[in-house]
Amino acid sequence: MPAVTYVSADGAREQVELAVGTTLKDGALENGIDGIVAECGGNAMCATCHVYVDEAWIERLPERSEVEDELLESTASERTAASRLSCQIKVSDELEGLVVQLPEEQE
Numbered sequence: 001m002p003a004v005t006y007v008s009a010d011g012a013r014e015q016v017e018l019a020v021g022t023t024l025k026d027g028a029l030e031n032g033i034d035g036i037v038a039e040c041g042g043n044a045m046c047a048t049c050h051v052y053v054d055e056a057w058i059e060r061l062p063e064r065s066e067v068e069d070e071l072l073e074s075t076a077s078e079r080t081a082a083s084r085l086s087c088q089i090k091v092s093d094e095l096e097g098l099v100v101q102l103p104e105e106q107e
Contacts, residue, residue: 001017001018001019001020001104002017002018002020002091002092002093002095002096003016003017003018004016004018004024004095004098004099004100005097005099006016006028006035006051006079006100006102007098007100007101008028008033008034008035008102008104009035009101009104012052012053013087014031014033016031016033018091019091020091020092020093021090021091022037022090022091023029023030023086023087023088023089023090023091023094024041024049024051024086024087024091024098024100025038025042025049025085025086025087026042026087026088027047027091028086031104033048033102034102035098035102036048036049036051036106037104037106037107038086038087039107040087041069042087043087044065044068044085044088045071046069046071046085047071047072047074047075047076047085048076048100048106048107049086049087049106050072050075050076050077050083050085050086050103050106051078051082051083051084051086051100051101051102051103052080052082052083052084052100052101052102052103053082053083053084053089053098053099053100053101054082054098054099054100054101055082056099057095057098057099058081058082059083060095061084061089062089064084064088065088066067068084068085068088071085071093072084072085075087075103075106076102076103076105076106077104077105077106078103078106082101084104086100089093097106101102
């Protein structure tokens with residue numbers, strides 16, 4: 001199972017192993033990682049699962065869909081080039097070691 005590291009807004013790091021096919025949102029919720037709200041349950045409708053993907057990983061992820069790109073315009077924390085919705089990123093073996101930063105606020 002690939003390991004993913006979630007970095008909280010205060011810099012605390014938590015590494016968890018996630019099953020292939022699990023979304024980053026579900027991995028965070030299943031492992032009790034604070035910072036992901038996911039009001040819509042992962043249906044790409046709310047932008048409360050916003051994360052910042054570590055720069056080293058941005059190019060390795062699939063491109064944002066049009067819907068994800070639009071939703072990222074309404075995040076509570078500033079959108080950057082590294083912004084993604086964690087409900088839209090599925091874990092694969094290629095993402096072993098992925099690091100994502102959680103924003104200061106989601107709502």
